[in-house]
Amino acid sequence: MAPVAPVGDAAVAASDAGHDPDELGDRAEAAVEDLSSRFDAWMQADLDRLKNAWGAAKTSGASHADYKLLETCAHNIRGVATSYGYPAVSRLCGSLCRLLSETEPGENSALINLHVEACMAAFGSIGRGDAAQSVANAVCDALEERVAVKTAKT
Numbered sequence: 001m002a003p004v005a006p007v008g009d010a011a012v013a014a015s016d017a018g019h020d021p022d023e024l025g026d027r028a029e030a031a032v033e034d035l036s037s038r039f040d041a042w043m044q045a046d047l048d049r050l051k052n053a054w055g056a057a058k059t060s061g062a063s064h065a066d067y068k069l070l071e072t073c074a075h076n077i078r079g080v081a082t083s084y085g086y087p088a089v090s091r092l093c094g095s096l097c098r099l100l101s102e103t104e105p106g107e108n109s110a111l112i113n114l115h116v117e118a119c120m121a122a123f124g125s126i127g128r129g130d131a132a133q134s135v136a137n138a139v140c141d142a143l144e145e146r147v148a149v150k151t152a153k154t
Contacts, residue, residue, distance in 0.1 A: 039084040046077045047089075047123055054116045062105045070112075071100040077119070088122040088136035095144045102151040111150065115143060 053070040056062065074093040081090035096115040099108060122136045 043077075043081065043084050043086055043089070043123060046073070046080070047119060049073050050077060050093075050119065051116060054112065057105070058109055058113070060106075064105060067100060067103065067105050071097055074100065074115075086123060088133070088140055089119050091140040092119045092122060092143065095140070095147045098151060099147045108150060111143075111146060118143060 050070070050073040053066070053073045057066040057070045059066075074096040078090050078093035078097060081087065081093065092115055096112065096119075099111060099115070103112070118139050122139070125133075125136060
């Protein structure tokens with residue numbers, strides 16, 4: 001197979017010849033807007049999976065696999081929530097992941113539940129102004145502090 005010649009600035013400019021830069025920009029913005037309109041639905045689906053996983057993990061016969069699924073759900077949300085526009089949910093899931101990494105089945109149920117419920121509340125409060133974000137940040141701070149106490153090695 002013959003080597004491919006590098007593409008220079010002239011070749012790139014030629015490939016854009018006849019395209020209106022404003023039109024290209026408008027098309028790119030429309031594509032981003034189309035994707036961002038789906039973020040709420042994706043975030044809701046991820047949170048539903050988290051809540052369902054917590055429902056299974058908090059039963060009396062919960063296993064390590066149940067807790068691992070819960071941790072995986074939290075980890076996945078942590079990775080995408082900021083991109084979806086939910087930084088508080090990302091923080092909460094990061095704190096939840098840290099807690100779950102140090103938790104055996106049946107332990108820390110109240111604190112885990114607070115994290116899951118706070119994620120749902122933070123998701124519901126987005127777009128409701130600075131006061132809602134301040135409350136979300138305060139909840140994140142408080143839960144992160146509590147997790148730090150619970151997971152501190154003595």
